[in-house]
Amino acid sequence: MKLFSVKSRISRIVLAFLLGLFLTQILFEIMPVPPAEAICTQPKNIGDGWNVSTPELSGFDAPALCQILTKAGSGRANIHSVIVERHGRLVAEFYRQGKDRSINILFGLWRPFSTRTQFSPTTLHDMRSISKSIVGLLVGIAQQKGRIGSLSTPILQFYPENSDLRSPEKDAVTLEHLLTMSSGLQWNEGALPNDETRLFWEATPSRYLFNHSVIAKPSQVFNYNSGGTMVLSDILTRTSGKSLKELVKAELFNPLEIADWEWVSNLHGRELAFTGLRMRPRDLVKIGRMMLDRGRWRDRQVVPEAWVAASLSPQISTGFKSPPTASDDLKYSYQWWGGNVNWHGKSLRWSAGFGNGGQRLFIVPDLDLAIATTAGDYESREIVHIVNVLFEDIVSSVSLLD
Known part of the structure; x- marks a missing residue:
């Protein structure tokens, strides 16, 4: 009985503590x-x-x-x-x-x-999807430097290892289509969980993106697609041999006198572009x-x-x-x-x-x-x-x- 009494007392203390935390949070909100x-x-x-x-x-x-x-x-x-x-x-x-x-x-x-x-x-703040706009600028710099060619280049040309995913419809998806969110690939970024969620732990974003079906002709329909931005970032790193953080620092932020920033990575160490x-x-x-x-x-x-x-x-x-x-x-x-x-x-x-x-x-x-x-x-x-x-x-x- 004594042991039961001690356990009961501890339970009440823990419950009171959690209730206090909850009420504190409510007041805070x-x-x-x-x-x-x-x-x-x-x-x-x-x-x-x-x-x-x-x-x-x-x-x-x-x-x-x-x-x-x-x-x-x-x-x-x-x-x-x-x-x-x-x-x-x-x-x-x-x-x-x-x-x-x-x-x-x-x-x-x-x-x-x-x-x-x-x-x-001097406080850093999340930019969230403004990150995409920065990636877009890096694509323009990469094109000027000759690391990527025409925006009409099919995406899967950068990924010979994904030849099993190729089809006439997917071969038609180009750099420009990813830049303008008009790839025609099925993609949902609505209520959680959605297609974007997996990008936080996905090791091969190109394969993940092109495993989705083509449901519209490229360039015809806008469909917001964070996976496309991840693939653009991956192409930037493949064609330069540098990480996204190295590229943005050297080619954009240093020239703009931006010294204090960070780019958070996913579980595989890949920057969340x-x-x-x-x-x-x-x-x-x-x-x-x-x-x-x-x-x-x-x-x-x-x-x-x-x-x-x-x-x-x-x-x-x-x-x-x-x-x-x-x-x-x-x-x-x-x-x-x-x-x-x-x-x-x-x-x-x-x-x-x-x-x-x-x-x-x-x-x-x-x-x-x-x-x-x-x-x-x-x-x-x-x-x-x-x-x-x-x-x-x-x-x-x-x-x-x-």
């Missing part, structure tokens, strides 16, 4: 996130290659921009940072505390007890500035100008609208999204890298404007709407008289 600080102050010069300016000097309605950012930085949405850049200078930024599920811990899977991070200009990049938001905006300057950073051509132009030009209609009431579908190019935004009654083209959870890099060439957001609301449809409206509002704050 419902507690309001502190508002961001210094939202409307000039960005700091921290020696990371950026010049800074003020909204007034950069052609913004400064009070309107301040009001927009204050709303974003004090709301309940789990937005971690917003950075606004124009004419080569940082105009506004804020960082705040927020919940996060980083891809570098359990591949970003849901965890029962999450933590909050105080984000700052479709989602694994982590970097500082201020460095993300450097990608936007380079794209606005036709592939140049400072006085160096980093990405071929023609490739940038193609990446920012609509290649295929996605069938998606944002917002759902929009008159035109979103477009897709070489791992970059595109659409239109209203600016004082004018419709302007934008291009963007999109990432799960609220990660965005928008550029509006006609306004010479780049905007980045980071957030932690993964798998949330609401955050998609919130950051898209935030982008539209910031665009509207650019003065018509500029």
